[in-house]
Amino acid sequence: MFKYLILINPLGFMYGSAGAFLSPENLVGRSGSKFPPEAATLSGLFFSVNQAQKLWDEEQLSNNLYVAGSFWAEWENPEYFYVPIPWTKIIAENDSSEWEIRNGQWHNNNSKLEPYYQWQRINFWNHTAEEIRSNGYAEKSPWQFVSVLHPHLKDDERCTLKIDDAKGGLFLEYSVQLDPEYCLVYLSTHALPDGWYRFGGENHIVEINSFELPDDSPILELLRQPIQDKFALITPGVWGSNRLSQRSPQNEFFPNHENIQMLTDKPIPYRYRVGDRKTKRGRLGRGRYAVPSGSVYVLEQSIGKPWWNWDEKWFPKEGFSLKRMGCGLCLPIDIKRY
Missing domain, CATH: 2.60.40 (Immunoglobulin-like)
Incomplete structure (x- = not known):
């Protein structure tokens, strides 16, 4: 079973994935954005750290490491992190509804209601949509995308390509700013030493802390x-x-x-x-x-x-x-x- 929460605090902006190629004839929006990083990114970090510090036997780590995520939480209360709201619960800003099964078919009393919130506190998992909304335990994502428009760079040096080069043009890239009161959260069977690491596709610097879940944690009870x-x-x-x-x-x-x-x-x-x-x-x-x-x-x-x-x-x-x-x-x- 998972034993730790891996808490990740971006030190500044994080990479949010590249958008599509831009040219005067082809201007697109945030088509390729992706955040937060998948659990595979954290798994790769474990093996990278282990190569440098030899914390575990490599075969043992390969056979026993499990990670899951990504979630997010308040820094002051990481144990009760936020998870995606099930699709059966529709939580709008001032109203809520839930899907039911009637005569073998999905039914919703308010089919026009659109979800305003995407995340809920995990310790309120079994509560109704209205209880979650009225108690303030539903939230929107605590990050925002910031666009960066830049030209292609040469493969062997950080200089821009000439306009007549085959790869000339602009790239639209999105960095992500996470509210400093929150952190990204992943479940893990292993703990990483606290410190600063390079994390994500662009190797941004993040601060990582490992939080051990007690055996009687209500989160572990829910997962069991x-x-x-x-x-x-x-x-x-x-x-x-x-x-x-x-x-x-x-x-x-x-x-x-x-x-x-x-x-x-x-x-x-x-x-x-x-x-x-x-x-x-x-x-x-x-x-x-x-x-x-x-x-x-x-x-x-x-x-x-x-x-x-x-x-x-x-x-x-x-x-x-x-x-x-x-x-x-x-x-x-x-x-x-x-």
């Missing part, structure tokens, strides 16, 4: 609850074979996968880079489509086990099981059925 026939994802879920993405696990280990009711949005890109431990080089980034966080599953049969005890055969294997990066981490939910 067995998943029955209804659950919601709090991290993106990558299902299917190693070559094909699906909306749910497609093998005999998942009960009646052909009769699943879902509330979800369109798939999201899920990319990460896999390193080669023998050559110490990074391999080409892997790309898949993931079911977004907040998606809700309703099964015909109960699973009866918490996510932590799910068989790793349920998850695609890209050199290692994606369960090690918190793929599809989920919590049980209640849905009214008539």
